[in-house]
Amino acid sequence: MEKIRKIGIDARFFGCQDKGFGRYVENLVLNLEKIDKKNLYFIFLNQKRDHAYTPHVANFKKILIRHNSLWPFKIDKKINQENLDIMHFTCLPFPILHTSRAKTIFTVHDLTWKFFPSFKSILKKIFYNLSFSRAVKKAETVIANSEYTKNDILKFYRINPSKIKVVYEGIN
Secondary structure: OOOEEEEEOOOEEEEEHHHHHHHHHHHHHHHHHHHHOEEEEEEEHHHHHHHHOOOOHHHHHHHHOOOOOOHHHHHHHHHHOOOOOOEEEEOOOOOOOOOOOOOEEEEEOOOOOOOOOOOOOOHHHHHHHHHHHHHHHOOEEEEEEOOOHHHHHHHOOOOOOOHEEEEEOOOO
């Protein structure tokens, strides 16, 4: 008999309000609800998005976290409290001090923050670089949305190419 897994999903940007990230997370969660009735899912949602998502099935649970500069510490604490087996981070920032025993999956949509100097302040750029570097090294699997994104990751970060899986995003 297959073990029931406890899986967390970083859904703080759930919904089309945040365009790409939000739509990605919304489609991921809603489609997992349709196909997986066995595993337990913990959907970590920005407290301000409480209205955006209501679980439709019993094996999905919404966990609200206030999204601010302490978010990386708060989610890490919640991951440990729920004793998750797997945690899927769907975008940056990744908790730099991530201590959970949960296997991690990290989705990379692009490295825009790295290529466009005006995109983020220098302090945010340093933080994003630290966060991103930690994420790709700690993650069991890195999901890149294209071969181009995969190549960018490999160009800037020393990680095993076999841990990066290219999964093209669907059309909604």
